[in-house]
Amino acid sequence: MFGAISRNRMQKGGIKKPLIIGIGATVAVIVVVAIILTAQCSAMFSGAKPVIAEFMEAAAANNTEAAYACWSTQSATEEEIAEFIDNNYDDLFAGYESLKISGWSGESSGGITTCDASGTVIYTGDKSLRLEASLVKQNGVWKMTGISIGY
Numbered sequence: 001m002f003g004a005i006s007r008n009r010m011q012k013g014g015i016k017k018p019l020i021i022g023i024g025a026t027v028a029v030i031v032v033v034a035i036i037l038t039a040q041c042s043a044m045f046s047g048a049k050p051v052i053a054e055f056m057e058a059a060a061a062n063n064t065e066a067a068y069a070c071w072s073t074q075s076a077t078e079e080e081i082a083e084f085i086d087n088n089y090d091d092l093f094a095g096y097e098s099l100k101i102s103g104w105s106g107e108s109s110g111g112i113t114t115c116d117a118s119g120t121v122i123y124t125g126d127k128s129l130r131l132e133a134s135l136v137k138q139n140g141v142w143k144m145t146g147i148s149i150g151y
Helices: 002-045 048-060 064-068 078-093
Strands: 096-109 112-123 128-138 141-150
Touching: 048 064, 048 078, 048 096, 048 112, 048 128, 048 141, 064 078, 112 141
Parallel strands: none
Antiparallel strands: 096 112, 112 128, 128 141
16 A cells, blocks of 8 residues: 555656746747847847937937938928928927837838837927837838827
8 A cells, every 4th residue: 555655656756847848848939939039129229219219310410411411301391391390399309318119010022021019209398299200121221101299
């Protein structure tokens, strides 16, 4: 009887150990996949944040030419960008300090890569506004196609 009890305990322990190893391996695979996907997303959108920051810096400096250089020519004219900056300078560009991008989404299809960014524009005096921007990759360079800044 002692031998049978001992053997049953070993079998029960033997079942638990592979289960724990299996769960651990599954968790490890999920973590590795998440790391790879995060790296791919970062690589896919690298260069996009600096374009948004360049636009904001140029607009804050009232440099329409530099601000327009951040835009896809298919999305806006230089005159439209100049008008947007002039009409919104005090509310959206004066006191600009930095960007904090908190989310990215995007896709690549048919040779066209696009992305949407969301985050916060940070200004002097503890002011911050919500940001949403859309970009397209043209000839390997990110260009803006839209921006929304507000509460």
